[in-house]
Amino acid sequence: MSVDLVPLDGCVPLRTRWQAGEPWIDWCHLGTARFGEPFFEETIGAQLRKPANLLFQPRTPLAVAEAWLVRDPPVPPTGFVFHMSRCGSTLMSQMLAASPRHVAISEAIPIDTVLRPDLNPADLDDETRIRLLRAVVGGLGQRRVGDEERLFIKFDCWHVLDLALIRRAFPTVPWLFLYREPIEVLVSQLKRRGVQTVPGMMPPQVFGIDFAAAVAMPPTDYCAQVLAQMCRAALVQCQGGEGLLVNYAELPEALWTKVPAHFAVDWTPGERAAMAEVLKVDSKSPSFAFVPDAEEKQRLAPEPARLAAARWLEPVYRELEALRFGVPAPSAFASLA
Amino acid sequence: MQAGFCRLPLTFDAPRLLADLARISRDDWHAHFNADYHDGGWTGLALRAVAGSAVALYPEPRPEAAYADTPLLAALPEFGQALARFHCPLHAVRLLRLAAGSRIREHRDYGLGFDQGLVRLHVPLVTGPDVEFYLDGERVAMGAGECWYLDLSRPHRVQNNGTIDRIHLVLDCEVDDWLVSHFPSEAEGAAQRLSPAMVAAAAQSSQRQFEAFRDLVLRDAALLAPLRREEEPTRFSELVVETGRQLGFRFTRDDVASALQAARRAWLERTLVS
Numbered sequence: 001m002s003v004d005l006v007p008l009d010g011c012v013p014l015r016t017r018w019q020a021g022e023p024w025i026d027w028c029h030l031g032t033a034r035f036g037e038p039f040f041e042e043t044i045g046a047q048l049r050k051p052a053n054l055l056f057q058p059r060t061p062l063a064v065a066e067a068w069l070v071r072d073p074p075v076p077p078t079g080f081v082f083h084m085s086r087c088g089s090t091l092m093s094q095m096l097a098a099s100p101r102h103v104a105i106s107e108a109i110p111i112d113t114v115l116r117p118d119l120n121p122a123d124l125d126d127e128t129r130i131r132l133l134r135a136v137v138g139g140l141g142q143r144r145v146g147d148e149e150r151l152f153i154k155f156d157c158w159h160v161l162d163l164a165l166i167r168r169a170f171p172t173v174p175w176l177f178l179y180r181e182p183i184e185v186l187v188s189q190l191k192r193r194g195v196q197t198v199p200g201m202m203p204p205q206v207f208g209i210d211f212a213a214a215v216a217m218p219p220t221d222y223c224a225q226v227l228a229q230m231c232r233a234a235l236v237q238c239q240g241g242e243g244l245l246v247n248y249a250e251l252p253e254a255l256w257t258k259v260p261a262h263f264a265v266d267w268t269p270g271e272r273a274a275m276a277e278v279l280k281v282d283s284k285s286p287s288f289a290f291v292p293d294a295e296e297k298q299r300l301a302p303e304p305a306r307l308a309a310a311r312w313l314e315p316v317y318r319e320l321e322a323l324r325f326g327v328p329a330p331s332a333f334a335s336l337a
Numbered sequence: 338m339q340a341g342f343c344r345l346p347l348t349f350d351a352p353r354l355l356a357d358l359a360r361i362s363r364d365d366w367h368a369h370f371n372a373d374y375h376d377g378g379w380t381g382l383a384l385r386a387v388a389g390s391a392v393a394l395y396p397e398p399r400p401e402a403a404y405a406d407t408p409l410l411a412a413l414p415e416f417g418q419a420l421a422r423f424h425c426p427l428h429a430v431r432l433l434r435l436a437a438g439s440r441i442r443e444h445r446d447y448g449l450g451f452d453q454g455l456v457r458l459h460v461p462l463v464t465g466p467d468v469e470f471y472l473d474g475e476r477v478a479m480g481a482g483e484c485w486y487l488d489l490s491r492p493h494r495v496q497n498n499g500t501i502d503r504i505h506l507v508l509d510c511e512v513d514d515w516l517v518s519h520f521p522s523e524a525e526g527a528a529q530r531l532s533p534a535m536v537a538a539a540a541q542s543s544q545r546q547f548e549a550f551r552d553l554v555l556r557d558a559a560l561l562a563p564l565r566r567e568e569e570p571t572r573f574s575e576l577v578v579e580t581g582r583q584l585g586f587r588f589t590r591d592d593v594a595s596a597l598q599a600a601r602r603a604w605l606e607r608t609l610v611s
Contacts, residue, residue, distance in 0.1 A: 007558035015607070029565060045604070051573040052565040054600040055593065058555050109607065 006060050008068050013110035013139040014044065014057060016132055018121065023132055025065045025110070025139065027058040032145045036097055038090050038284050040108040062128075065135045074141035075103060078150040079263035080166070080175035084230045085157040085196070086188035087180035087248045090283040093154040095255050098274035099267070101149040103141060107156045110136045115162045118203045130169040137170070150265060158196050158206055160230050163237045174263050177234040179320055180248035182227070182313035184297040186305050189223050197223040224308035231316040238323055245324040248294075252279055341473050342487045343526045345519050349419055351462045351482040354506070357415035358432070358462070365409075366434055378439025378497075384410040384420070384506075385430035404428050419460075419506070425516040428455060428509035435468075435495060435503040443471075443494040443595050450490050451512055459485045460506040467499030469542055474599060478538030486520065492598065494591055496543070547588035547596065550581045 011027035018024070028044055029052070037043045047053050060068070083089035090106060097104035105111075113119050114132045141151040159166070160177065167175070179185075195201040199222065204214035207229045214222055237243055244262040246254050255275060260266050267275065282288040301309075322329040366380035388405040404427065410417060420430060435441065449457050461479045470477045473491040487493070497503045510516055554560045564580065567573045574593045581588055 006556060007561065009558070031565075041607075048600075048604055050565070050568050051570050051597060052561075052567070054597050054604075055577065056551065056555055056561060056564065057600065 006058055006064060006068065008058055008060070008065075008139075008142075009072075010142075010144050011058055011139070012044075012142065012144075013065075013108075013136045015110050016113045016136065017119075021121075023062040023128065025060050025062065025132075025135060027060070027139070029053050029056070029058075030144060034097075034100075034145070035103060035105055038094060038286065039106050044109070062132060062135055065139065066131065069135060069138040069142075072142065074138045075143060075148050075151045077137060077141065077153055077170055077173045078265060079152050079259075080170070080173055081152065081154040081178065082160040082163065082175060082234060082243075083154070083157055083178040084160075084180065084185060084227055084234075085194055086185045087178050088251045088283075089154050089157075089178050091251060091278070092178065092255065092259075093152065094283045094286075095252070095275040095278045096152045098278050099150075099271040101147055102152060103148050103150070104152045104154070105140050106154045108136070108140060108153070110139070111153070111159070112156055115159055115165075117205060126165060126168070129165060133166065133169045152263075156196075157194070157230055158202070160237075161207065161233045163233060167237070167242075174244070175242075176244035176246050176259065176262060177238060177320075178246045178248065179231060179234070179317070181294070181298075182224075182309040182317050183301045183306060184248075184294055185227055186220070186224055186309050186313065187297040187301050189227070190220065190302075190305060193223075197226055218304065218308075220304045220308045221312070224305075224312035228312040228316050231313070231320060235316060235319055235323065238320075245320060247321070247324065252276075340488075340523075340526045341475070341491050342477050342485060343521055344479075345458065345484045345486055346521075347422065347484040347519065349460055349482045349484065349506075354415050354419060354462055355504075357413050358504075360412065361409075376439055376442075378436030379441060380434045380436075382409060382432040383407050383429070384413070384416055384432065385427055387429075416506075420508075423508060423510060425513045426511040428511065430506070430508045432462075433505050433507050435497045437497055437500050437502055440496040440589070440591055441494055442591060443492050443598060445492055446489040449509075450488065454512045456486060456510055456512060456516070457489050458508045458510055459487060460508070461485075461503070462506060463501060463504040465499045465501065465503075466538070466541070468495070468497050468503045469544075470495050471542075471544060471595065474544070474595065476538050476542045476544065492595070494595060496589060496591055498543070543588040544592050544595070546586045547581070547592040550584065550586040550588065551596070553584070554580075 008027055010029055010031045012030050014026045014028040016023060016025050028047055030043070030047055033043065033047060035043050037046070081089055081092055093104045093106040096102055097106075111133070114129060114136055120129070137151075137153065140153070141148070155166075163175075189197050193201075196206070197219075199211060199214040204211050204222075207226050209222075209225065209229075217225075234243070234245075238245055244258065246259065250258075252275075256267075256272070280290060282290045319329045361382065366382055384407055385404050386407050387403050406417075410420070410430075420427065446457070449455055459479060461481050461483060464479065464481055470479065470493070472487055472489075472493045477485070477487065479485050495503075554564065560580065564573070564576060567576050574590045574597075577593050578588065578590055
């Protein structure tokens with residue numbers, strides 16, 4: 001299959017998969033539709049209601065996708081957003097999506113299929129994974145309308161565990177990690193579970209936790225450990241001094257100040273106004289008005305959640321906060337006081 | 338028992354059974370119950386059914402005791418002998434006729450499976466190379482007089498492109514030791530799936546034609562553009578078949594429907610842990 005034989009114009013990666021030991025990319029035609037919905041899969045799902053998009057999904061080996069991207073260079077990534085879940089990342093990606101010259105991708109399935117260990121051969125080498133990731137990100141950054149200038153990618157929360165590899169793939173792209181007061185995240189997860197907090201939905205191996213151990217512990221503890229693993233991975237990477245730490249409490253102000261500064265961009269007055277509009281609605285359900293809930297989450301926290309948050313999450317949260325403020329980290333014993 | 342289908346080591350004398358069937362007048366064939374999934378050319382006869390049931394063809398999940406031989410079976414001695422060769426308890430037993438040029442759209446039959454203790458076997462009596470049976474996207478070529486197990490809880494469809502009616506004897510069997518002992522081992526099953534007859538049948542199937550057409554379209558932006566513009570499902574399917582026909586590909590709307598359904602499933606099942 002040569003690059004001339006696959007018209008990929010207007011298509012975006014839908015998933016990566018393995019066929020006879022070779023990596024392939026499946027594509028979905030998006031035309032000039034924008035990634036305006038809160039999540040990648042909502043944008044794609046709407047396109048898949050068209051029968052042609054179900055029936056005719058281009059499929060290319062990795063090398064063909066790479067050749068095509070060389071021929072039609074995409075928008076390079078402007079900034080990456082990592083997060084611990086339930087901490088304002090969708091608000092951030094929706095604000096970034098508000099500008100017509102921005103492409104803001106939120107939790108793209110094909111990025112997940114590249115990074116997830118359970119969807120790939122156990123012996124997949126980093127070089128191939130990096131090639132796949134670059135091809136997928138390139139496909140997502142394709143100039144489908146023509147006026148796209150910036151590409152922001154908000155990853156799934158568990159991808160922060162792959163941060164070292166992602167930085168190898170994109171060494172010059174600035175990135176940030178968004179996090180939030182532990183008990184507020186934990187209460188949100190217990191109220192409505194994300195797949196990553198349920199061992200049967202996402203393999204615990206993703207978080208380096210043994211399956212038997214995962215199902216043996218109380219669900220609240222597993223959830224807290226998963227969140228802690230993600231924060232710990234971000235902390236380790238941030239200690240190199242390259243990443244930006246953003247606390248949920250700094251939203252939305254951070255979007256006017258430190259975030260654009262870190263990504264080396266600025267917003268026009270029109271873009272800023274469009275972003276401010278996003279603040280009025282619930283990011284994940286834009287048809288509902290946004291209602292602040294931090295206080296309620298604190299108030300409603302059940303005792304087991306408080307204990308789990310204190311044991312698993314508080315220490316790493318304090319270390320993140322210390323790093324954000326540039327002060328020495330509290331000693332490990334402080335959390336036991 | 339993971340395979341979707343396999344042939345069992347039981348063969349029947351199809352011509353002899355058909356001679357027996359010649360006693361039945363064409364009027365005795367009742368329209369099959371499932372009108373949603375076929376185009377009118379599907380009829381059947383009940384040889385074993387729920388006693389006194391108004392819809393004798395409808396194989397409801399019930400205890401075996403509720404099923405009894407029908408008066409029709411008493412009039413067909415050859416079929417009586419054929420059924421006697423099944424030593425497992427039999428639930429519904431039917432003769433199903435798919436008229437020439439008719440089709441059964443893709444569907445699943447629930448309530449069947451080893452885990453449910455009830456499996457469905459097919460014995461083709463009249464069939465031919467123009468009858469195309471697809472299970473889970475794979476063509477299953479069944480010869481007259483052979484006995485086949487099919488996991489019909491998986492998506493399946495049939496099209497009779499021939500000029501004669503297809504007739505199958507279809508038996509719902511309770512899973513017992515006798516039945517299980519007649520299933521081939523994994524290795525035997527794999528060898529059978531690769532039999533020359535299967536490979537030949539797959540090569541000349543209309544689904545294979547559709548796949549070849551799809552590959553061609555995906556390499557040709559000029560062909561793709563008008564297909565992408567049509568968003569109304571029925572008109573879209575017709576346009577796909579017609580576009581294929583003009584390019585010399587022979588496939589049907591059912592091939593298109595099946596491929597659409599497979600793509601929908603792939604999308605809906607994207608989050609399932611494999």
